[in-house]
Amino acid sequence: MDFRPDPGLDAFREEVRQFLKHSLPADLRVTPTFSRSKPQAVARWQKVLHARGWGAPYWPKEHGGTGWTMQQILVFDEECVAAGAPTLDGMVHKLLGPVLNNFATPEQKAAHLPAFFNGERLWCQGFSEPGSGSDLASLRTRAELKHDDNGDHYIVNGQKIWTSHGHESDWIFLLVRTDASAKKQAGITFLLADMKTPGITVRPIRSIDDAHHLNETFFDNVRVPVANRIGEEGAGWAITKFLLNNEHATTADLPMLKHYLRQFDVLADTPLMGGGRLRDRPEFALKLARLQAEVTAVGMFVQRVAALEMAHHPMAQPMGSMLKVRATELQQRITEAHVEALGDHGAVAYPNPAEEGEANNESLPMHGLARGLANEMFFRRASTIYGGTSEVQRGIVARLLFGL
Numbered sequence: 001m002d003f004r005p006d007p008g009l010d011a012f013r014e015e016v017r018q019f020l021k022h023s024l025p026a027d028l029r030v031t032p033t034f035s036r037s038k039p040q041a042v043a044r045w046q047k048v049l050h051a052r053g054w055g056a057p058y059w060p061k062e063h064g065g066t067g068w069t070m071q072q073i074l075v076f077d078e079e080c081v082a083a084g085a086p087t088l089d090g091m092v093h094k095l096l097g098p099v100l101n102n103f104a105t106p107e108q109k110a111a112h113l114p115a116f117f118n119g120e121r122l123w124c125q126g127f128s129e130p131g132s133g134s135d136l137a138s139l140r141t142r143a144e145l146k147h148d149d150n151g152d153h154y155i156v157n158g159q160k161i162w163t164s165h166g167h168e169s170d171w172i173f174l175l176v177r178t179d180a181s182a183k184k185q186a187g188i189t190f191l192l193a194d195m196k197t198p199g200i201t202v203r204p205i206r207s208i209d210d211a212h213h214l215n216e217t218f219f220d221n222v223r224v225p226v227a228n229r230i231g232e233e234g235a236g237w238a239i240t241k242f243l244l245n246n247e248h249a250t251t252a253d254l255p256m257l258k259h260y261l262r263q264f265d266v267l268a269d270t271p272l273m274g275g276g277r278l279r280d281r282p283e284f285a286l287k288l289a290r291l292q293a294e295v296t297a298v299g300m301f302v303q304r305v306a307a308l309e310m311a312h313h314p315m316a317q318p319m320g321s322m323l324k325v326r327a328t329e330l331q332q333r334i335t336e337a338h339v340e341a342l343g344d345h346g347a348v349a350y351p352n353p354a355e356e357g358e359a360n361n362e363s364l365p366m367h368g369l370a371r372g373l374a375n376e377m378f379f380r381r382a383s384t385i386y387g388g389t390s391e392v393q394r395g396i397v398a399r400l401l402f403g404l
């Protein structure tokens with residue numbers, strides 16, 4: 001594999017930088033986090049991108065995307081994070097969008113894509129259920145087909161859990177069981193539902209970083225038109241496998257890994273009370289150098305997996321699983337190292353920037369870095385769980401590579 005940058009990548013980086021400098025409104029700039037930004041910020045930023053023709057930076061041209069190469073996408077994401085641009089709705093950009101592009105009818109695309117490009121409809125993912133996470137195909141939320149004067153529709157009953165951003169999303173894409181007698185994978189159907197539909201209730205789950213990202217979502221006789229079904233009834237599992245493959249690749253989050261390294265650099269240069277800087281201490285310098293090398297290696301790994309995926313190579317899946325494990329464990333180690341480097345400041349529970357806005361960062365210790373790093377470290381505990389746990393990924397590698 002050739003890891004040399006595309007010719008012209010520097011010019012592209014400069015084009016993105018200039019665009020961000022002139023088009024990213026100052027009041028939208030945030031301290032980058034793993035999490036989707038607040039709905040208003042996402043909507044405003046999505047509109048700006050769309051007006052520039054970059055509304056779907058990850059999609060091929062034939063679906064209204066930019067048609068960028070993987071290296072261009074990585075540069076775009078890296079520059080957006082470095083500039084503090086709002087974090088877009090990954091649910092639709094990276095998960096649902098490719099599903100709609102590949103499996104939806106022209107009517108369904110017309111119903112949903114314009115609102116996506118304008119940032120007017122945010123989405124959440126209703127897959128996991130209590131008892132059905134890793135073993136997703138065991139899900140029990142039922143959907144029964146009904147015909148009446150108001151048209152064909154499903155009546156959905158059941159519960160989803162860990163619905164990220166469910167409380168601030170307009171629509172949900174969900175998996176339901178339409179045939180309890182079939183083999184478990186065969187009885188699953190993929191639906192889209194408006195979160196305002198009567199019978200949908202969202203209850204918050206506060207996570208270890210003391211913020212509200214997660215929810216339980218309950219469906220009580222919820223009426224979903226058949227027109228909102230993606231693919232045939234019972235064909236949901238094939239669509240889900242397509243979507244989950246994209247999810248594994250996106251959880252590597254290389255731009256955030258690079259951002260964490262930059263934050264580590266700032267910490268390394270902060271004057272210490274007793275004199276000197278952390279960077280001058282050999283054990284710290286060694287840790288920093290190791291993390292830098294590992295982020296570079298993950299960067300190459302991301303490109304390798306992307307190339308395998310584009311070639312539909314059979315190694316794409318096990319390598320994608322390896323990448324997910326490697327990158328998410330690195331996310332955890334860097335954010336732990338941040339908190340260690342903060343010393344006493346790392347032990348203070350500053351307000352969570354995801355909830356409290358960006359005010360007064362500079363008046364806080366360590367250039368405001370103390371605020372947010374501990375929250376990020378706590379939430380990254382989850383990165384080896386969501387998108388398929390590390391144990392499950394290792395199982396995939398063992399099965400596909402070693403036939404175990």
Ligand SMILES: Cc1cc2nc3c(=O)[nH]c(=O)nc-3n(C[C@H](O)[C@H](O)[C@H](O)COP(=O)(O)OP(=O)(O)OC[C@H]3O[C@@H](n4cnc5c(N)ncnc54)[C@H](O)[C@@H]3O)c2cc1C
Nearest residue numbers: 125126127128132133134162163164382385386387389391
């Ligand atoms: C922060 C966060 C955000 C999330 N967001 C969403 C969302 O938006 N929408 C959504 O639908 N879901 C979401 N999830 C759910 C996520 O996909 C599941 O948590 C994940 O798939 C694991 O399922 P589980 O929690 O039921 O754990 P379980 O599957 O019950 O696993 C429990 C333990 O058993 C291990 N285990 C299970 N099966 C195997 C196996 N075959 N081999 C070896 N070990 C195994 C696991 O590794 C784990 O350690 C989110 C989760 C988190 C933590």
